[in-house]
Amino acid sequence: MKKPRTAPTAVIKGNREKRVAANDGAEVSEDTIALAFTAQHGGSLLYDHNVGRWFQWDGTRWQMDETDLAFDFARALARQLGDGVRALGRAATAAGVEKMARADRSHAVTSTTWDTDPYLLGTPSGTIDLRTGELSEPDRTQRITKLTGAAPAHGRPEVWLEFLRSSLADDEEMILFLQLWCGYCLTGLTTAHALLFIYGPGGNGKSVFLNTLIGIMGDYAATAAMDTFAESRNDRHSTELAMLRGARLVTASETEEGRAWAEARIKALTGGDPITARFMRQDNFTFRPQFKLTIAGNHAPALRNVDEAMRRRFNIAPFVIKPANPDRELETKLKAEWPQILAWMIAGCRRYLQDGLNRPSAIVAATNEYFADQDVFGQWFEERCVLRPGAFEAATKLYGDWETYAKAHGEVPGTAKSFGAAMRKRNLVSKSSRLLGSPQKIYTGVELPSAAVANHGAD
Template sequence: MAGEPYRRREGGAMTVQPQAAAFELPKAWREPYDLGFSVIPIEHGGKLPSVKWKAYQTARAPIEVVRQWAARPSNIGIATGAVSGLLVLDLDSAEAIAEAERRGIPDTVTVRTGKGRHVYFQHPGGTLTNRAGLLPGWDIRGDGGYVVAPGSVHESGATYAWENPPGLFPIAPLPEWLAAMLAKPEREQPDNVRPFPTDRTGPWAEAALRNELAVLMGAPEGRRNKALNDAALKLGQIVAGGHLNEGEVKRRLHTTAAAIGLDPEEIGPTIESGFAKGMTEPRDPPERPERQETPKRREKNTDVSEDQIAVAFTESHGDRLKFDHHAGKWFEWTGTRWQRNETKVAFHYARKLAVKISGGDPSFSRSSVANGAEAFARADPMHAVTADVWDRDPYLIGTPGGTVDLRTGAFFPARQADMITKQTGVAPEHGEPSLWLTFLEQATAGDRELMRFLQQMAGYCLTGLTNEHALFFIYGPGGNGKSVFLNVLNYIMGDYATTAGMDTFTASKSDRHPTDLAMLNGARLVSASETEEGRAWAESRIKQLTGGDKISARFMRQDFFEFVPQFKLVIVGNHAPVLANVDDAAKRRFNIVPFTQKPERPDRQLEEKLRQEAGRILAWAIAGCKDWQANGLVRPEIVTAATADYFEDQDLFGQWIEERCDRAPGKWEMPTPLYNDWADFAKAAGDDPGSQRAMSSRLARAGFHRKKSNGIRAYHGLALKPRAAYHD
């Protein structure tokens, strides 16, 4: 047994005897590797191997290779067969599990899958290959096969996990009843197949093929193997009758089976098993009674329906088209991302299929037919998605050259399963962005702490995380580089960056339309500029957008949906908007970043020159992201001081208390005199004092409460100073 990962116990069962621990691997990889299993990487969130793995069916990968696989996000596979000493019974439904338990499953290592179980047995020796459809919902994974390991994520979102873990349970020998089932030879191919084609081939056979593919496409999880076997059997009968081409039928069955997520290792055997039975029973179309001759006229093709066109549409395009029911748009896989389509590509494909399947019937070229087929396809589970499926991993970022895992900086080819819809403006490149670093040194007057903060901020903006709950306000007079910095950041982030009007973040008397917020879904950087002097922040909205909670939005003429904002707010301006309430929530969010150094020799082409090293600037930002993850956002003294000064300037109410009131136990003041004095102070500063009730709330936040004493309600702990105390 390869690797000798076990030792024998009484009764023939084997207990786990781990090999030398691969301690440098993550736990989910280390466990199966330590057990002597041959491990392989599987697509993240999927079931398909992400590398060529034939070599690992007979020999384990070296630890150095496994370490590289484990460095990027992926599911984990275990190659079954003699290489791992394993034979696995794959049960994909509750009914299949119940039947296995009825027959008698010994105590052995077991894994919980999406809705089923993987039951581990000792490999009996010799060669025992995969067997599909042993019983309904039963498959065998042996030599040349693999299973998904615990710690991996099922396509449904569930996690594969040990039910009977190794160490507590042995890996049992193959039960006699199961060994007897596997010993039965598979059926031989029949020799009574009619030649293809014959003059009887016609619409009936094609309709039967489309119908079987439609049934297979709609098969629920847990019954898909059986549905594939049934379809292969029935279509095998028609092939044996000489009415369909065997190769074409098998190809379309294979395509549809792959589209509904069946394991590639089991698709071929299942089709062959069904065909072996079906081709022993040739089937012909039912006889139709002769009809009287009628005047010749073109009859409407009734053999083809919009639903059948939709089934063919899904068979052809199910792996590269998704319909988002929140956005009301199709998304197409481009090879590097899922891109929102604005050219009615699905309608175009549906129209072409309608004409082709109908045999050129002109009535099927009408737009209503294509629209109907497209409507059916939109509801098909292969296509139908909602906005929450896109860009779910906040650490993955798409680029024109592949995907970056920001946790590690690893760079790998784009994968459909990651559901990435956006990509940066450039791919990362090795090398130092020398001009960019020179620009930052001039803009910050050589402040290394501020340069590090800007690099961390750029890296944080690459992620879909908002745990800093931060708003960045970059201020300073014109010509000091703040707009250049933000424009270059927007350029390298590409689709992940968007701009918004300052009206989105400043106070107004009317509510913003919910489409304003819907357009921000999926963005990781939202920037705005050109603040007007005297405008006030929309404080409740900023707290909502940076708080990490779900918000509600909708696209035009679509239903409302909820999403968690992933974007960071970066605002550039010469004037910071007014902040009415300087509270703890505001102090946690605001970061005032001064850009006050003007270059000695302004370069009007600087921004264009910086774009020439955009790939290296992206790599610089990725390094900043890793620094932020390791150390948090390290705010330099210049940022903390500027932020404190801003809060002091904005806290007009605090200034009023400081200048116009005495604070001491035993002092008190009536509400009306307090409010009148506050109103005079605020109006003199050009601010709106608000209502007396609003003043009461502010005093309460400052620790002063209204109490009733001797029949008089007054604020205790402060009193107005005599006017002479603050007037010349």
């Protein structure tokens, strides 16, 4: 006589693996369910251990899941394999399966796996190779996680071009530069080591330009608080930087009058060097920035140190023309042209890859003017230093004069050491001398105006 089937074995409590007997007599455990999970979802689910989230292939890109999809899959699979065994349908079992799957080599990745090819652009209609402009079918092995806000389409973006002409006084050089910049933003490259600062009074098109660019870039765009790039007494949390991983365009706005740039951070973020950051409650990880910093504001933040490294990075684009009759529907009209504007940007990208980012005369002039205004030391040197063969001045006296001038102009004078470095950039080096009696540091070939009058009078 055939023996009746026995009831499932009891669940073992504690930290040990839950193990039951399935109705067909085969033993089922969290491990066997996890293996089945991988066999079923290994090609469509990846777990990013830096972000602490699952990513699912949706047929177009790898999309970060925010709904505990993997847990739901694990629970459904546990019920299916358990064939009615209540223990396997419990949330704890599904959580155990999902946790084991995270570490499986078929699922486990880090953030460095995503969007690594700087020339590939994900769009709703497929992947574009920015070097050729060719469109191809989405490929999960390319690990693309982002899509633009529109698919490119043929046609001339007439409303967009008219907007640029009216905002930039028909300056075709400037329009071409912005086309190159927008195309450069599509890539994951940072080879230009540059940022764009769109400057001018309100109501002149800055926000329209930025909002249109953000919308077209879609997932590739990120918005950061201006505090991320402005000088602060407190260090910004590295989570702010972690949120910029993978972005190709980062925008900021609402610059405040009197604020200064966080110069060391800007140099690091635009230089292409690796950055260490972390997400909340996650470990630190290192990534190489891909984003191009594009900032709009009514006020240009101050520079504490005017050096060639900062001068090379900055591109000041003046938007100074305010339309007489603003079109309140302009952004809506431009949104209808996103596909054509994206095609315009792709054309600009291909030209950038061939010719680079050439500055037009308007940007050169505006950038030079900005740096001249920021160079308080240069202004002091021009106004207070007399260059003359045979002249000399005590280093302490020169530094004291600069210190007084700097404070009067709202500038931090810095140390005597930084003063010496600034003088060396002007080919003036201090040396020990007894020309003033006791041994002290002096500069030769330069003197203050009062000394110049006295010395000329003595002559």
